[in-house]
Amino acid sequence: MSNKIVPSIYRAVIDDVIDAIRPEFEEFGVSADLVEKLRDKWEMKIVASRVADFPVEPSPSQPTYPYPTLPHATRNVPAYVPPSAAQQRSKSGGIDARYALATAQYAFPPLPGPTLPAQNKNTSTPVAPVTAALSTLPQTDGPSVSEDDDLEPVPVPTRIGQPSGAPVGKGEFAAGKDPAKDAEQIGSDLDDDSDDSENDAEDGEEAQAEIDMVFCTYDKVARVKNKWKCVLKDGMIHAGGKDYLFQRCTGEFEW
Amino acid sequence: MATAYYEFYRGSSIGMALTDSLDELITSGAITPQLAMKVLQQFDKSLADTMVKQVKAKTTLKGHLKTYRLCDDVWTFIVKQASFKMEQNEVITTPRIKIIACKNGDAIEAGKK
Numbered sequence: 001m002s003n004k005i006v007p008s009i010y011r012a013v014i015d016d017v018i019d020a021i022r023p024e025f026e027e028f029g030v031s032a033d034l035v036e037k038l039r040d041k042w043e044m045k046i047v048a049s050r051v052a053d054f055p056v057e058p059s060p061s062q063p064t065y066p067y068p069t070l071p072h073a074t075r076n077v078p079a080y081v082p083p084s085a086a087q088q089r090s091k092s093g094g095i096d097a098r099y100a101l102a103t104a105q106y107a108f109p110p111l112p113g114p115t116l117p118a119q120n121k122n123t124s125t126p127v128a129p130v131t132a133a134l135s136t137l138p139q140t141d142g143p144s145v146s147e148d149d150d151l152e153p154v155p156v157p158t159r160i161g162q163p164s165g166a167p168v169g170k171g172e173f174a175a176g177k178d179p180a181k182d183a184e185q186i187g188s189d190l191d192d193d194s195d196d197s198e199n200d201a202e203d204g205e206e207a208q209a210e211i212d213m214v215f216c217t218y219d220k221v222a223r224v225k226n227k228w229k230c231v232l233k234d235g236m237i238h239a240g241g242k243d244y245l246f247q248r249c250t251g252e253f254e255w
Numbered sequence: 256m257a258t259a260y261y262e263f264y265r266g267s268s269i270g271m272a273l274t275d276s277l278d279e280l281i282t283s284g285a286i287t288p289q290l291a292m293k294v295l296q297q298f299d300k301s302l303a304d305t306m307v308k309q310v311k312a313k314t315t316l317k318g319h320l321k322t323y324r325l326c327d328d329v330w331t332f333i334v335k336q337a338s339f340k341m342e343q344n345e346v347i348t349t350p351r352i353k354i355i356a357c358k359n360g361d362a363i364e365a366g367k368k
Contacts, residue, residue: 003345009309010269016301017273021294028290037285038276038294045272212337212349215263218330218356228320230330233359234306236267237314237339239349243268244341245310251354253320253334 003244010046014039050241212239216249228253260299261357273298315340318352328358 018039025035216235221228230251237244264270277291318337324330332354339347 013301013305017298020297024293041276042273049268212352214354215267216356217359219359246312246314247310248313251316255320
């Protein structure tokens with residue numbers, strides 16, 4: 001529930017901020033175009049981060065919107081399913097994806113991918129084959145791994161697509177550490193990726209070195225022996241690559 | 256703007272997206288850092304106000320507390336095996352999560368106290 005309201009809240013915040021800073025921009029003698037440019041950049045980044053479902057903007061300046069890939073409800077998804085995957089595959093993306101959805105032959109287990117239990121709701125079954133299709137298709141074709149929110153325990157160093165590492169990335173999917181070692185040996189081209197692999201190895205259980213965070217205020221924090229109770233307010237949760245908002249949260253922990 | 260608002264929301268996805276966009280504009284020389292600061296301050300205010308006004312969801316959180324810290328009226332908790340229960344029986348679990356909580360109320364008020 002609190003993830004579904006995120007897009008509208010974010011949109012309201014963006015509108016509010018942009019409207020309020022227009023006069024500031026004028027005061028500083030900056031052109032009004034820049035306000036729009038800032039707004040566009042901001043929105044693009046938020047949508048690209050896929051922290052929630054965003055309805056597709058009918059904005060002419062961005063024809064291929066990096067559309068969020070299927071977290072929860074699929075109500076906005078249909079024809080637009082994976083333009084991002086399409087870019088990676090460089091084929092007729094939308095049609096292929098829908099065909100894949102129709103056939104839905106791909107087995108689900110190969111990837112631990114976007115199958116976080118938190119994301120699987122009642123309506124997840126139509127989503128599942130599509131996410132599997134999305135997850136498997138980019139791998140077979142291209143070196144770059146698709147979604148950021150793949151909780152892959154395998155530190156695949158192909159997050160940044162690089163031609164020299166392609167055969168290593170593709171072939172060694174289940175091997176885990178081997179691509180990282182190869183990356184270190186090969187040399188400068190893959191230095192960035194070997195650093196990322198180390199991060200992933202360190203943070204193992206976290207998605208792509210992202211840390212789940214909650215930003216909020218507290219009303220009350222209490223402790224009895226090792227039992228902690230707290231009341232949190234107006235919070236934003238970032239977990240598993242998704243954002244959730246709450247007005248109030250009661251927490252109970254054991255230390 | 257008489258009172259300041261907490262700035263920690265700048266670390267969130269929406270905040271980082273704004274900060275990155277502003278940085279791009281600064282680097283390209285389109286805006287000054289001062290203007291960017293003003294934008295971020297406005298963002299703090301807008302986000303805080305919108306959250307208070309429009310978000311009504313309540314959740315509960317359970318987990319194993321690994322670390323706790325209180326410094327300058329800011330609690331930081333690190334919780335392992337955390338599970339959030341949202342409305343509509345939605346449950347989100349994470350192996351590890353960090354909670355940053357500032358004292359309720361305006362930033363300046365908290366400073367005075």
